[in-house]
Amino acid sequence: MVKTTIQDVSKHLNEEVTLGAWLHNKRSSGKIAFLQLRDGTGFIQGVIGKNDIGEDKFDQAKSLTQETSLYVTGTIVEDKRSPLGFEMQIKDFSIIQEAEDYPITPKEHGTEFLMDHRHLWLRSKKQHSVMKVRNEIIRATYEFFNENGYVKIDPPILTGSSAEGTTELFHTKYFDEDAYLSQSGQLYMEAAAMAFNKVFSFGPTFRAEKSKTRRHLIEFWMIEPEMAFMDHNDSLEVQEQYVSHVVQSVLQNCKVELETLERDLTSLQKIKAPFPRITYDDAIQLLHEKGFTDIEWGDDFGAPHETAIAESYEKPVFITHFPLDIKAFYMKPDPERPDLALCADLIAPEGYGEIVGGSQRIDDLELMKERYEEHNLTGDAYQWYLQLRQYGSVPHSGFGLGLERTVAWIAGVEHVRETIPFPRLLNRLYP
C-alpha cells in the first residue's frame, strides 16, 4: 500500500494509493457516489461505483458526513471532467472519525459566524489558498534577503519602551516593572545593522488602537529590513526590488491558489521595479486637482487620499518627502529642505493602502539629542539607542512592510482579517 498526498497524485497515475483525507462534500446517485476529498495539500474527487465496492460499503459511503476523516484507497486516473485533471476510483475506505453536524455547510455564511469558526473556516478552499499565498510571500521574503546578503535578526517582543510615542501600546507586567508588547522592532534593527550591516526581521507587532477597518489588525506581522551605509534612495531601490520579487514569486508558485481566489493576474504581472515616485508636495497638488478640498499642506493622508493617489498608477507608488512634523522622531531631515523628512510610504494599487513605510534615519548625535528633548524621551529606556550615534554612526535606512496588507493586495482579498490564520481584531480574541 502506497501512501501519498493529493498534491503528489500525478506521480501515481494508474497506481493504487491510499490517502488520509477529510470529506469536503459529497454527491450521490442510486449506483454512483462522488466524494470530494481534501487532505490539506489539495482537493480531489473520489468516485465510488456500487457494483465495484459492494452494497454495504456503498450505503456507508452515501451516509458519510461532512468533514469525516478517513483513509481512502483507490486508483488514480486521469479525467478531463475534473478541474485537477485527476480522480480517484475508490476501491475501499475506512472511517477514522465520523464528524457530526459540521457547522460550515457548503452554503453562504456571514462574517461573524465564519470568524467564530475560524479554526474550521481555514479548511475551506478560499481560506486555504490565502494562507498558501501568505506562506509563499514569507518564503520569497527569506529568499530575497538571504540572496542579497541580509542577516535575519529577531528583535524582542517584550519591551520597556515604545518606538513611536503616538500609537497605543499593550501594557503588561514584567515582574515588578512595566512592559509593553512590541509595536515595531525598528530601533533594535538599527542596532543590529551596526553589528551585521544588512539585516531583516520578521515577527509579530501589537497595536492597541481602536481601529476597525479592512486594513487594520491588533496583532500583525511585519518585515523590517535595516541597512547600514544606505541612503533614502538606496532604500527605495531595495523596497521595489523586494516587493517585485515577492509578487513574481507568488505568480510563479501559487497559480492554483490565485485561480481559486479569482485574482486578476494581468495587474499583478505589471508589478516590476522600478516603481513610480511622487513627492508629498506633488501628491497634495494631485489631490487638489482631483477635487480634494479637505486636505492642506502639512496634513497627513487619510485612506481616501491614498486610494486616490494610487488610482493614478498601475504599480505601487512611493510618496516621498513628507513634512517632518507629521513623521516619527528618528527620521532624517532632507538637507535641501529641512522641513521635509527623507522618507517614503509605498501605496499598493487597487485601494489596499500603505504597505511599506520607511526612511533614512538620523545619524547625527546632536540632532538626535534635540529630537529626544522635543519628544520627551529623556528617560533611561532610550539611552542605548542614542549610543548608536555615539559609537561609529553611519548613514543608514530601513523600512517596514506590513505582511497582512501585502497578502490582501496580492491575493485580492477584501479584508486583512482573512490574511492571518487567527486574526486579533477589536472585539475578537476568539478563537
Next chain:
RNA sequence: UCCACCGUAGCUCAGUGGUAGAGCAAUCGACUGUUAAUCGAUCGGUCGUAGGUUCGAAUCCUACCGGUGGAGCCA
C-alpha cells in the same frame, strides 16, 4: 471615541401594526458522471435583551448588549 447600517430556524435572508415564512443544512426516499448536483417528503422559532405605546408589536418608541462598514491613527 464618533458616524451609518444590521440582530427573525443550525446557516443566509424575506416579513414594516392583524395566525411565524423561504432557500440551504439535517433526516428519510428516488436517481450511474455529479461539480453549491437535482427531485419528493419530514424536522426545525424565547423574532438580541429589558421596558414602553397599542385591543393587538418581529414590525412603532426608549435604553442596553452584540455585530458589520467607515472616520481618526497606522503597516
